[in-house]
Amino acid sequence: MARRRSRRPGSMWRSTLLACLALGAASAVAQDARKSGFAYMGPDTQAMQKDDLANPGMLSALDGEALWNAPAGASGKSCASCHGDATASMKGVAARYPAYEATHNAPVDLAGRINLCREGNQQAPALPRESREAIGLATYIGQQSRGLSIAPPDDPRLTPFHEQGKALYTQRMGQLNFSCAQCHDENAGGHLGAAPIPQAHPTGYPLYRLEWQATGSLQRRFRNCMAGVRAEPYSYGSPEFIALELYLMDRAKGMAVETPAVRP
Amino acid sequence: MRALVMFLAFLPGAASAQALAPYVIEHGEIRASLTGKAGDPARGRAIVGERQKGLCLLCHSGPFPEERFQGDLAPTLNGVGARMSEGEIRLRMVDGGKVNPQTIMPAYYRVDGLTRVAPALRGKPVLNAQEIEDVVAYLLTLKDGGAPGRMK
Numbered sequence: 536m537a538r539r540r541s542r543r544p545g546s547m548w549r550s551t552l553l554a555c556l557a558l559g560a561a562s563a564v565a566q567d568a569r570k571s572g573f574a575y576m577g578p579d580t581q582a583m584q585k586d587d588l589a590n591p592g593m594l595s596a597l598d599g600e601a602l603w604n605a606p607a608g609a610s611g612k613s614c615a616s617c618h619g620d621a622t623a624s625m626k627g628v629a630a631r632y633p634a635y636e637a638t639h640n641a642p643v644d645l646a647g648r649i650n651l652c653r654e655g656n657q658q659a660p661a662l663p664r665e666s667r668e669a670i671g672l673a674t675y676i677g678q679q680s681r682g683l684s685i686a687p688p689d690d691p692r693l694t695p696f697h698e699q700g701k702a703l704y705t706q707r708m709g710q711l712n713f714s715c716a717q718c719h720d721e722n723a724g725g726h727l728g729a730a731p732i733p734q735a736h737p738t739g740y741p742l743y744r745l746e747w748q749a750t751g752s753l754q755r756r757f758r759n760c761m762a763g764v765r766a767e768p769y770s771y772g773s774p775e776f777i778a779l780e781l782y783l784m785d786r787a788k789g790m791a792v793e794t795p796a797v798r799p
Numbered sequence: 800m801r802a803l804v805m806f807l808a809f810l811p812g813a814a815s816a817q818a819l820a821p822y823v824i825e826h827g828e829i830r831a832s833l834t835g836k837a838g839d840p841a842r843g844r845a846i847v848g849e850r851q852k853g854l855c856l857l858c859h860s861g862p863f864p865e866e867r868f869q870g871d872l873a874p875t876l877n878g879v880g881a882r883m884s885e886g887e888i889r890l891r892m893v894d895g896g897k898v899n900p901q902t903i904m905p906a907y908y909r910v911d912g913l914t915r916v917a918p919a920l921r922g923k924p925v926l927n928a929q930e931i932e933d934v935v936a937y938l939l940t941l942k943d944g945g946a947p948g949r950m951k
Contacts, residue, residue: 708914710925711905722872722903728857729868766915
């Protein structure tokens with residue numbers, strides 16, 4: 536299908552202009568048409584994300600900070616016992632996940648990495664996906680990369696998983712028979728009912744979503760989109776979701792991490 | 800024989816599957832009603848306007864002043880009854896992919912060739928034959944307004 540133009544040239548210009556002002560570099564915008572989901576939100580939601588005191592995702596980061604310093608498991612160690620001050624040691628870490636895990640011969644996402652440490656190093660039970668604890672730690676670690684560029688590892692072992700992710704992204708699915716690409720590449724900027732369709736960049740996760748009334752992961756977002764097209768969602772931490780996450784991180788290479796973002 | 804039929808009916812998938820009414824595509828149209836009868840335009844309007852059922856206004860706009868948020872991913876439904884014949888509209892509803900393989904419009908009356916359909920919906924079309932006919936009857940009443948072609 537030929538790429539269709541938005542019929543809202545006015546608002547497109549306005550948001551492009553705003554993006555230019557924000558970056559102070561019109562040329563960078565001209566070269567890079569990628570936009571965070573932030574750019575598609577109304578001013579109130581944007582203000583909520585920008586103000587740490589109003590951003591409810593910060594509460595999850597605080598949960599995570601407490602857990603970071605709390606001894607757990609048979610080892611009696613906290614994350615801090617091994618990694619020290621997260622503001623230094625975790626800087627840039629979320630910006631380069633999923634990463635290849637040699638013991639698995641496969642990539643792991645950040646939530647999976649945290650559980651490898653829980654089980655292997657702390658000798659504590661894995662944190663259930665999407666639990667307050669798991670989201671808290673991932674948010675706190677993600678926050679340490681705020682403002683840094685997404686920088687996927689340059690690791691050839693990841694290539695087949697990147698390809699798998701790309702194939703999933705372009706695979707039509709569900710009773711309504713949509714691919715991710717049909718919405719997020721071909722129709723980004725359009726409106727599905729009231730909702731502006733963003734470009735599906737993973738820049739803000741975990742993030743606070745007003746509709747969830749909670750902070751949630753990128754994979755929770757994937758599950759929502761799959762349910763929307765009436766498909767059977769993959770499960771949390773599945774190889775399919777890790778591959779999709781890997782593909783989206785590669786696609787967003789160089790974009791700034793926003794964790795914890797806010798979305799409607 | 801009867802036992803075999805009973806058995807088949809309980810195979811996974813077969814239990815929930817509804818046999819689709821057969822149809823013939825000729826010259827870009829499905830001329831015959833899927834039910835053999837004309838649909839009810841009033842019921843059709845309700846299906847088109849209702850978000851969970853028809854989903855139409857997620858992508859299209861149309862003469863629904865009471866619906867505040869209408870999508871802009873597709874041509875307006877205004878005037879579609881003047882732009883297209885009944886058979887063209889029916890084919891669009893049944894399986895628009897037969898006209899444009901790249902279309903994003905879901906096939907409303909198709910159950911095969913789909914991937915990872917939610918288990919509760921496997922083997923079921925989005926709308927049944929009666930609902931398709933109701934929508935076709937309603938769309939045919941939309942004779943004026945709206946430029947043809949894409950809105951977006």
